[in-house]
Amino acid sequence: MKQVYLDNNATTRMREEVLDAMLPFYGQTYGNASSVHGFGRAARKAIDDARQKAADLLGAASIEEIIFTSGGTEADNFAIKGAARALKPKGSHIITSSVEHHAVLNSCKFLEKEGYKVTYLKVDRYGIVDLDELKESITDQTILVTIMYANNEVGTIEPVEEIAKIAKAKGICFHTDAVQAVGKIPLETKSLNCDLLSMSAHKIYGPKGIGALYIRKGAKITPQMHGGHHEMGKRAGTENVAGIVGLGKAAELAKKELNEEKRKLSDLRDYLYKGITSRIESVRLNGHPDKTLPNTLNVGFKYLEGESIVLNLDMEGIAVSTGSACTSGSLEPSHVLTAMGIDPAETQGSIRFSLGRDNTKEDMDYVLDVLPPIIKRLRDMSPLYDNRK
Numbered sequence: 001m002k003q004v005y006l007d008n009n010a011t012t013r014m015r016e017e018v019l020d021a022m023l024p025f026y027g028q029t030y031g032n033a034s035s036v037h038g039f040g041r042a043a044r045k046a047i048d049d050a051r052q053k054a055a056d057l058l059g060a061a062s063i064e065e066i067i068f069t070s071g072g073t074e075a076d077n078f079a080i081k082g083a084a085r086a087l088k089p090k091g092s093h094i095i096t097s098s099v100e101h102h103a104v105l106n107s108c109k110f111l112e113k114e115g116y117k118v119t120y121l122k123v124d125r126y127g128i129v130d131l132d133e134l135k136e137s138i139t140d141q142t143i144l145v146t147i148m149y150a151n152n153e154v155g156t157i158e159p160v161e162e163i164a165k166i167a168k169a170k171g172i173c174f175h176t177d178a179v180q181a182v183g184k185i186p187l188e189t190k191s192l193n194c195d196l197l198s199m200s201a202h203k204i205y206g207p208k209g210i211g212a213l214y215i216r217k218g219a220k221i222t223p224q225m226h227g228g229h230h231e232m233g234k235r236a237g238t239e240n241v242a243g244i245v246g247l248g249k250a251a252e253l254a255k256k257e258l259n260e261e262k263r264k265l266s267d268l269r270d271y272l273y274k275g276i277t278s279r280i281e282s283v284r285l286n287g288h289p290d291k292t293l294p295n296t297l298n299v300g301f302k303y304l305e306g307e308s309i310v311l312n313l314d315m316e317g318i319a320v321s322t323g324s325a326c327t328s329g330s331l332e333p334s335h336v337l338t339a340m341g342i343d344p345a346e347t348q349g350s351i352r353f354s355l356g357r358d359n360t361k362e363d364m365d366y367v368l369d370v371l372p373p374i375i376k377r378l379r380d381m382s383p384l385y386d387n388r389k
């Protein structure tokens with residue numbers, strides 16, 4: 001059966017070049033990067049090379065601004081808890097948004113239990129945070145603003161440049177979860193003026209279980225992992241050398257291919273969306289028509305239940321999801337679509353197609369052949385569809 005993977009915002013297939021770069025570090029190059037002998041030095045050199053590649057992709061001023069973590073989730077936890085703890089003497093108020101990934105939302109919720117106050121900014125119907133509400137929310141207690149670069153469920157790109165300016169003008173630390181933006185759209189930490197930025201390798205065709213936090217030189221952050229003097233004293237633990245090498249290779253390739261890939265994916269995405277709307281009625285686009293990631297298409301099929309669409313597509317070899325990987329399987333409506341003010345009846349039937357570098361026009365045509373009869377069959381069975389008039 002034909003297989004079409006359209007869940008690249010959940011994870012991506014690791015590239016051959018990345019695997020090839022990693023393999024020696026599971027074999028003959030096994031030294032501990034902290035050791036002074038040749039074995040150790042070989043591992044250290046590989047880590048430094050990878051750090052340079054990550055710094056290049058993120059447009060960092062120096063490689064010392066890149067700290068490797070176990071993934072995007074740890075980078076978010078480190079950024080938020082680490083900044084909150086370091087800045088506690090200045091205040092205890094944090095501002096985030098209501099559409100963040102759970103790595104950010106639940107880090108903030110955890111800090112609330114520790115006595116911090118958190119403001120969750122509202123978003124408009126496209127998922128964009130309200131800059132006026134941000135300005136009004138800032139108090140003399142505000143120490144951290146954490147707003148994602150681009151949303152994993154609907155693809156909406158937040159006005160991070162403006163947010164960074166607002167935070168900087170008030171001397172407030174700004175963190176952005178850029179896990180979905182890195183490698184997909186051009187971004188540069190130097191000019192962005194963010195203090196902290198999270199990325200993850202497995203969202204850019206690298207291995208799972210490795211990520212990085214960009215920490216601007218001079219930004220205050222308290223380590224959350226204690227032990228040896230690894231990662232410039234900011235994150236203890238013997239380095240995951242193979243993973244770091246994989247992240248470096250994925251970063252190098254992402255930087256080289258970014259523009260070409262961006263164009264290719266947005267063309268395919270637009271083709272898919274046009275095909276869906278011309279073949280199926282009562283479809284809504286969830287997200288912003290142009291301030292969006294090139295690879296993400298979230299559409300609501302009115303009168304339907306997303307899980308049943310996912311399962312029916314799965315039977316035809318097509319992998320999509322109802323939203324984020326973390327919430328699928330639960331029947332709770334997406335917090336992102338809910339925050340965007342979408343009617344619960346419509347959030348239910350929403351599907352995320354997230355494209356990747358392996359996808360072709362033939363894949364889109366296959367979806368466009370398979371999807372309309374599924375939607376028709378499910379709607380024919382749906383009492384909501386019967387009662388729609």
Ligand SMILES: *Cc1c(COP(=O)(O)O)cnc(C)c1O
Pocket residue numbers: 009010070071072073074076101103148150151152177178179180200201202203209210211
């Ligand atoms: C995937 C993702 C994360 C978590 O990254 P992991 O490496 O899977 O822990 C965080 N934020 C966003 C926006 C993501 O898409």
